[in-house]
Amino acid sequence: MELAQLAHNGDESAFAEIVRRYSPRVFRFASRFFRQRSLVEEAAQEVFLKAFTELGSFKGTGSMEGWLTKITTNTCLNMLRSAKRRPELSAADLTEDENTWLDNKLAGAASERHESNERSLVAADLAGKVLDKLSPEDRLVLTMMDGEDASVRDVSAATGWSESKVKVQAFRARRRMREAVEKLLAKRGQRRHETLESAGTK
Amino acid sequence: MNDKHILDLLEHAPLANLSQVDRERIEVHSKECETCQRAFEAAKLSAMMLKEHSLDTFAAPPFFETRVLATLRERAAGKDVWAFGRMWRAAGALVSSMAATVALLAVLSLALPVAQTSTSSTVISANSYSAEDMMLNSVDVSDDQSSDAQVLRTLYETEEEAAK
Numbered sequence: 001m002e003l004a005q006l007a008h009n010g011d012e013s014a015f016a017e018i019v020r021r022y023s024p025r026v027f028r029f030a031s032r033f034f035r036q037r038s039l040v041e042e043a044a045q046e047v048f049l050k051a052f053t054e055l056g057s058f059k060g061t062g063s064m065e066g067w068l069t070k071i072t073t074n075t076c077l078n079m080l081r082s083a084k085r086r087p088e089l090s091a092a093d094l095t096e097d098e099n100t101w102l103d104n105k106l107a108g109a110a111s112e113r114h115e116s117n118e119r120s121l122v123a124a125d126l127a128g129k130v131l132d133k134l135s136p137e138d139r140l141v142l143t144m145m146d147g148e149d150a151s152v153r154d155v156s157a158a159t160g161w162s163e164s165k166v167k168v169q170a171f172r173a174r175r176r177m178r179e180a181v182e183k184l185l186a187k188r189g190q191r192r193h194e195t196l197e198s199a200g201t202k
Numbered sequence: 203m204n205d206k207h208i209l210d211l212l213e214h215a216p217l218a219n220l221s222q223v224d225r226e227r228i229e230v231h232s233k234e235c236e237t238c239q240r241a242f243e244a245a246k247l248s249a250m251m252l253k254e255h256s257l258d259t260f261a262a263p264p265f266f267e268t269r270v271l272a273t274l275r276e277r278a279a280g281k282d283v284w285a286f287g288r289m290w291r292a293a294g295a296l297v298s299s300m301a302a303t304v305a306l307l308a309v310l311s312l313a314l315p316v317a318q319t320s321t322s323s324t325v326i327s328a329n330s331y332s333a334e335d336m337m338l339n340s341v342d343v344s345d346d347q348s349s350d351a352q353v354l355r356t357l358y359e360t361e362e363e364a365a366k
Contacts, residue, residue, distance in 0.1 A: 012271060014331065016267045016268075016271055019270050023262040024262060026262075030255070031260045032255075040262065041235030041266075045266075045270055045273060049270065049274060089322065102247070104248075105250065106247075120252035120258070121254075121258060123250060124257065126251055127248075127254060130248075132250065136205065143252065143256060145216055146216040146218075146252045147253060149218075174212065174213040174216075174248070175209070177248045177252075178212065178213070178244045178245045181245075182240055182241065185244065
């Protein structure tokens with residue numbers, strides 16, 4: 001609260017300290033929304049600029065971290081809302097690595113836990129591609145609840161939504177993500193079938 | 203167990219939070235139902251992808267706070283420019299309104315005396331018995347008087363002739 005007060009009174013070093021202290025959290029949170037580093041940085045910067053202008057509204061009743069999380073959520077949701085989304089992910093959007101990862105998982109290698117770091121990044125990228133096709137709200141609840149095991153209350157605090165809204169949003173988001181993955185797998189199968197057929201005719 | 207129930211179970215909570223009993227029920231049913239098997243596979247893949255996605259985060263670049271502060275100063279300077287612009291526009295409005303008032307007053311002061319003169323001359327011309335008219339057209343007045351005398355004379359002459 002003291003730092004916030006000092007920064008509000010125009011103390012630049014106090015505000016720099018706030019940025020230093022909370023930027024890891026803001027970056028981690030913004031990374032849920034964007035796959036490109038440049039966008040995460042842009043979002044994080046915007047969060048702190050907004051925080052500076054709204055320091056007067058920070059009463060100190062909650063934590064500074066929670067207050068900044070709320071600003072981060074709103075900023076990232078607004079940025080995503082203004083960006084155009086493509087309606088569906090097609091099989092052609094997948095890289096060779098992503099196809100291999102899916103093949104391995106579908107072949108039953110799901111239980112194997114010693115994956116290389118590279119494989120994890122492939123999966124993370126693939127998740128990002130699927131999430132890009134969902135609404136910003138779906139993306140938020142899925143990454144928080146299913147990705148980071150956040151509770152309904154955590155999501156409610158970060159977004160300002162009621163707990164029942166969070167539950168409904170999560171339920172629908174899971175269905176939409178599952179359906180998107182199902183469709184992607186079906187398209188992949190179809191594409192492979194067509195490739196095999198064209199190879200057979202040659 | 204029907205298909206709908208399986209799908210509800212998949213969507214009710216994160217897959218990792220499903221109870222062992224529910225998970226077994228889904229697995230048993232999925233072996234018999236192709237639709238549910240596809241849904242379950244997709245749900246498992248989604249859960250795995252989301253876990254990996256949550257681990258893949260970006261860290262703040264070095265000197266991030268310096269950049270934020272620089273942007274903050276830039277925006278503040280930009281705001282100053284905007285404030286000056288607003289002041290300039292407000293001053294411009296004031297100056298134009300003042301200029302308009304001066305122009306209006308000039309028009310009024312130049313045009314009004316002319317209008318008054320023309321009005322008074324119109325009134326004079328309309329009223330032939332005004333003092334100015336009497337003074338300016340004194341010759342006409344004497345003409346009028348002589349003609350009256352002539353009229354009277356003619357009248358008397360007529361009466362005298364009648365008496366004869």
